[in-house]
Each structure stands twice: as structure tokens, then as C-alpha cells.
Amino acid sequence: MVNKIKGQLFSGRFDELIARQKSNCDFEIGEILIAEDSDKKFFLQVYDLQYGSQISQQNLELISGMILEENSSTEFIDSNIRNYKIALLKPLITISKESNSSLSKSLPSPFTYLREITADDMTFISKPENSLFIGNLRSGSKELDVPIYLDAKNVLTHHVLITGTTGKGKSVLMKNILWELTGRIGLLVLDPHDEYYGRNNIGLKDSSSGKVVYYTSKNVPVGARSLKINITILRPSHFDCLGFSDAQEQAMNAYYREYGNKWIESIIIDKPLNYVKFNDATVNVLKRRLMYLLDLEFYDSRLFCNGIFDMSAGESTIEHICNDLENSKTVIIDTSNFSGQIELLIGSLIATEIFNKYKNYKMKGINDKPIVNIVLEEAPRVLGKDVLDKGGNVFSSIAREGRKFNVGLIAITQLPSLIPREILANINTKIILGTEMLLERQAIIESASQDISSDSRTIAALDKGECIISSNFSKFAIPIKVPFFDERVSKSLKKDDFKINFPGLN
Template identity: 25%
Template sequence: MSEYKGRLTFAKGTFIEFVVAPNQDVDFGDILVVEGVNGDRFYIRTYDFKVKSRWSGLNNVGYLMSKLNEDGQVANQEELDFYLGGNHTVKIAMAEQLCYADADGRLYNPKTCPDFFCEVRSLSPDDTALLSEIKGDLEIGFLKSGRGVLELPVGIYGSKAITEHIGIFGTTGSGKSNLVKVLASSVMENGDYGMLIFDVHNEYYKDLSRHRRAAERLSVYNTTPHAGYVRRLTVNFTEVDPEDITACATFTEPQMDAIYKLSSVWQDQWMRYVLQYDVEDIIAELAGCTGQKFQSRTISKIKSICWNLKQELNIAEDGETVVGPMMQDLEQGKVVLVELKNISPVGEQALSTVLSKKLLQHYAGKPDNVRHQVKPVAIVLEEAHRFLGKKEHTSNNIFARLVSEARKFNLGLCVVDQQPRLLADKVLSQLNTLFILGLASKADRSKLEAMSRKDILQQRNEIKNLECGEMVVATNYMRFAAPVKVHKFEDFVSQYNVSAPVGFPAGNVQA
């Protein structure tokens, strides 16, 4: 499987040069192995080349030039081939040592440098120490090496990556949705993690339902169910806090004040009463309890927003709610889709806020000894800058709190965005796993370079030239950022499904 690539000719610190064997391809970005003399191995990444020849000196170049005709063209190819042939000309590759495996197969950061003339070869399944580190338990794609794709799986370890937050970044069409589907499939296959996906375009069910474990590990919620498999999303009045409302629309100061006063007077029944009573009665009640007289315009606006949300989100009086079952689903390691396509931006914001907050409270409420046994859950937020932009983050909404607190409760965010530069720096700096897909804008790439916990500067060119479905994965526990060809969802899921029938009614779903 492994191919001979060349021999080491120079090493200093972690810098390595090797001569590329004749007739071998080595590309920018190739990950290769230097076989040490003691059974140890040095993993290296090629980042540059130079060509050297015994003809390189000025006099020799002059001599070769004299073999050309007056137009600078080759007069006699055969003669020139004679001069250039043999071992007179070599291609030298420059590489950086990524990590080191000792003779027992333990992986370390670079410890020493390889010896002169050691053999350089391509990676093979035999490089188990390296491969098990990058394989993870949630498979995402294959390792890319230069122009080729190696059939070596790459993924993340959910137990390490989920609670340390994930960022998925790429321009439209770069493959973000496909990546989320592949990740969700691996979560379903694995069963040790939960995933709450706010599905803005209702684009995931159709595909994820083809997974062989969909019947047991996929749940779909929608406020207006369109098919039998979808559960109706309802929330209870008592589950909506003032901050869920203030997070989703812009309010004036008096309006904010009124909302908080209402909730302090009527506690968890505030929203129900706001909708039930007339504006005048509400003003009188507030004046009686707090001594403050609010204008009727102020109260009307609050009433109006609450009314819209009640209609849109099926906020019900009789204690009906799906929050409990949804938390159960997540805790048991399911993928939960919350379909939001038909909901207004305000409703969407309110619903995402309420559900994420419930999840945080649910996990935070578990006793310490139990919490370690519950399954880590990733909350997938698309177009995340709407919730975690520079302005939104300072308001300390639920998502900002999740960024800083979720980890200790076994939760994590997976933010998806086309323009990482719109996210607050505090958010970017907390993302310990980055999936960097193709990003057209230099400003976005520079932002990630500056904020990434892992040094990705070396891969600047690679990141710039990523094609659809290709990405660079940088995660804090991996020793280097790896280039990956993400599986195409359709191929990936059919690989799982070979031996099992499709478990869910996929046939009657509209896109």
C-alpha cells in the first residue's frame, strides 16, 4: 500500500528536506512518513520544493545555454537529454515534522529529528498510531494528501470535541450542509452522543431519514406537522421567560422594563396574563404593584409580540409541551431536528432560545455524579452570527452563555456560518474544533487564522484553494491540522445501509 517517495537529505529541528525519488509524485500538502533507524517514525508535511542540479552554477547554465539555437529553442533534444539525464538533476521537497511515533507506536509531538538518508514513504494503514488519533469515533471523511485522497478515515472524538465547541465555516456551496448531515449520520451510528439541530431550511430530514438507524435515533419536530413522523412542537406558557422574548425582537427601554416588571408581578404566568387581560387592566395592575405607570403603547407592543409568538409556536395553556420528550431524546443519544422553515425570524429566534435554554437547564440540573453519565449533546446553530455576532454576544443571550458554560454540563455548540468574521471574537476563540471549508473572502480566512487555537498559518495556501467538500480540520487534541475530503452524504449513508433496510418512511417526504 505504501509507496516509496524518496530519501532524507537534510534535517534541522523540525525542518526536513528530502530528495524525491525519480518518477514519484509529491505534492504541496502531502503527509508522508520518514522511517527512522530504530523502528520509529516521523510524520511530515511537504510545503515547498526546489530543483537542484550539478548544472545549477552560473558557468554550467551558460554551457547548457550554448546548446540552444539563437531563438533560445532546443536545437538537439537528444544531446540535451544526455546532459540532463542520469542523476544530475534532483527535486528536493521541503517538509515540516508534524509528530513522532516511537518504536512502540506511541505518538508524540516532535522529539528528535530523523537521520540522514532515511527512507521517505507515503502513509499506509500500517501507520496506526497516527491514524487512530485522526480517526475519531465520528467519521467525517478521508484524509487528503496533495492531489489524492487516501482511503484513511478522518473524524473527531465526540467526547473531546463536542463539549469544546465546533465551528463549521464555508461559503455557500462549499459543503456545510453536507458536512452537518455526515456528522449527524455518524452521531446516529455511534449512539453515544445527542445532537439538536435547528434546521432553518427543513433540509435535513429527507436525507437523514435514509440512515439505517433513523427509526430509533432520529426525531423531528415542527410547529405544523406535515407528515405522520413529525411531532407537533408545542411549548408551555410557563416555559417562556422574559429574556426569551427580549432576545428575539428589539424593544425600547420602557418596553424592556415593562416586560421584566410583568414577569416579576405574575411570575411564570406573565405571558398568559399579558394575553388574557386588556391593556388598561395590565397598566392598572402594574401601577398597583410597582407604582409605575406604563403607557398603553408600550403594553400594546408587548401584547402584540406575545400574541404572534403564541400563534406561531403553539404556546399552550394546558401544560402541553414537547420540551420533556425532546430532552429525553437528546439524553438518549438521538439526533433531534427542529424544523424552522415556516417560522418567522422572530419566532425562530424565540424558539431556538427557549429550547437551548431548556437543554442547558436540564443538563445543569443533574447532580454531579449523574451528569458524567449523560450523553454529550451538540447544539447545531446555522447562520450563527445572528445569535453570536459581536452585538448579540454582549447581550449575554443563551447562546453566549452556552459558549462559556456549556462545557461543564456536557453540552457544546456547533456553530455553522458563511462569514466567521461576523462572529464575536470571544466566540471564535472558544471553538476548539474548526472545520474550515472553502472560504471565498480573505477577511474570513484571516480571522480564522488569527483566532484558531491551532496554528493553521502553514496551511494558508491549502485553505485558500479548497474545493467543494474539502476542508481542513483543526482540533485541539490532534497534533496537526488535517486536510480532509468530506464524504458525500449519499455515498456515506449507503455504505451503512448495505446490510439493513431503511428504517423510516423516507418515501413520502417533500424536500
């Protein structure tokens, strides 16, 4: 097949090559075009489009006026030659004839033709041994039959950020990733929209791995577990990201020192502190906040638990969850009917426990444990500047040093600008979905692993499921189309059914 020529380079400089579009071919923002020299293949990407003309601006305006106002035709111009479209392109990567890929450092010769990219051009991309499939390569809005894989271990231990405006496909992407990874690593998913398990539609429950555990507190479906957590497991440090004041935190610590794991009960039933004194008002506010947060009630000199926190049940819930994670299970916790604060409390409880365990393993030289990743929706709630200004928490510790212990974060947000730069820099893979807000695009562009400063417009124009991956573990920022999860999985489920009904057929 002859590859279609779509344009020709004629001017520009290294990061701003200028090409003319052939009249009957449409260039698209984000499109990848190939410029081939005698010994090199340059992959170039369109980042801006303009009109070009041989006719002066004044005359163009005149012609436009004649067409608009007088309905006269413009036949006197050979329009394809004299009026055209121009694209600005940036180099992505260069491949030598021996198929060695490298970052571009030179320019293609002037007047090199630009042709469409095809799957054959991408044979230099290999599939890593421990791979994570994200989607197919995308050139503008066109999807190519080239699956893109990342190196799972590196990417997952060095944290992932998924950003994009609401509705652009963050959750669909996350479902795909969970589907890919289930059974291979430990995954803790705090699910405030109860969308990943798929109670009523397709979701992780349909995985045949037998490695999905689902905790919920409402209408527990068959096979799922009811979430109860014993109150004695809570420690003052678990409340780090919940915005308690310094005085309240000091009071919690004082109660913990004096009453051990009965500290919450002691605060609520007004037990005295014998060694330190706190202002009555401080302790009263703390007491009310804890009762409200944990859904506790106190009457007839007795403490009653109404919510998921319990005095008697749930002593080993956290332990079970950690064991599941260490056995490469995907633990989904439906937090849809909790307040955001409770969700964070549960998250920080489990994260602290598993992180400490993994630190311990490292100290003891145990290194056969699977990677554990924690999936956080609306990540600025725990990684936001305003939260971290008041002090760190377990999630910021994991962002900073989790890689050493094989514990990673997958942070999802539509507002990356709220996350401090230093944390963003520690997140080495960013999956960028469509983002209209300039401020958010800037935050992402500034912290990306590649120079994607000219992609701002491209990012604003990304459609649902279209993304760009910028990662320390990829050579260039890769444009990708994420598969639509429901379709992908229902297809693979049908295939499995077929195999069961007709054994021997593949």
C-alpha cells in the same frame, strides 16, 4: 510492496524543511510524506511548492523565450536533473520504533528519502472507546483507507466549530456526524434549510435507531410532529439574542414581574403596570414587535395566534423535547419557514430549558444523563461579536461553561471571524473545510489548537468534503476526506435490505 520514493530532503529548518521532488512523482499541497530514520519515522506535510533549477534565472527566462517564441526544443539541458520541483514541508508528528507517537522535536537526517504514506504507517492511531468517526485520512487529495476517529465525549462537551465557504460540504459533514451520533447522545438540530431529516431525499429519517424526532410546521409527514409552543412558556430572557433595546427589555421584565406567565398577553391587551412606568412609545413598539414576531393579532378585544405560538396548545412541547434529548434522541426542528428571529427564539427557549435542567442534575449529583449537543447553523447570529456586545445569551453561556454540565454546541458558520476570539478559544475542536477568504482563514488559524499558520494556502485549496481537524483532543491537525453522506447511507441501507431478505448473511 516497496514504498514509492517521491523525493528527498536536502535543506531547511525545523518548520520549513525543503525537499526535491523526484521527476516523475507529483507532490501535492497538503500531501503527507514519510521520512524514515534508523529509529524514527517523521510524518511531514507539504505546505508550499516551488520550481528549482541549477540554471540562473536569466538563463531560465531565455530558455522559456526560446521555447515560446522560436519553438526550439530544450534538449540541450538534462531537464530532470537541472530543473525540478521543490516542496516546503512541516513536521506533523514523529513515531519512534516502539510506536510511541510524539510531537516532532528533532529533524530527520539530511538527504533522507521521502516516501508516500500508506495505511500501514497509521497503525499507531487507535480507535477511542467512545468514538466519533469523521472520515478517512487524506494526503493531499488522496484518500487513504484509514478511518479517523475522535474521542466523542471530550470533543462534544468541549464544543465543535464547523467552518468553510458555502458549498464546501459543511451540511454533508454535519449529516454524517448526526448519523454517527443518533441514539448515542441527545442532539437538538435547528434546521433552517430543512435538509437534515431528508423529507425528499436521504437523511436522518432513514436511521433505523428509532431515535429521530422531527418537528415541522408545514405538511407534517407521517410520524413527524407539528410544532406548537404555548405563549405562556416564554420568558423575557428567551428574547436575549433578538436585539431588543434595553428599555424594551426592562419593560418586558416589568410586565413579567407583574403578570407572570401572562406577561405577553398583558402587553398586547394594554394592561397597565402598577409599580413602574415606561414611556408609551417604548411599550407600543415592544407590543408591535412582539405581535409581529410571534404572529399574534388583536381585535374584538381578543388575541389570535396565527403562527406556531399558541394560547391553548403546546404547553408541554418544550418539556417533551427536553425529555427526548435526555433519552438520547435527535430532535430536528424544521425552521425553514420561520424568520431567523423565530428560529433563534425557539432555539434559545429549548437551550435554556435543557441547560437549566442539566445544571440542576449536576447540583443534585445526577450524572447518568447523556451528553446533549445543540447544532446551530449560521452561528454568528447568536455568537457574533455584535450580538454579544449587547449582552450574553444562553448559547454564549453554553460555550463558556457548558462542558461542566455535559452540554455542548456544534456551531456551523462560513464567517468564523464574526465570533469573538474568546468564544472561539472555548470551542476546542475545529473542523475546517475549504475557505477562500483570507480573513476567515486567519480567524480560524489564530484560534486553532495546533500551529497551522503555514496551512493557509492548503485551507484555501481544500475541495468539497476535504477538511482539516484541529482539536485539543488530537495530536496534530488531521487532514480528512469526509464521506459523501448520500452514497454512504444508501450503501448501508442496501446492505440492511439484503440482510432482511437473506437472513443469516452478513
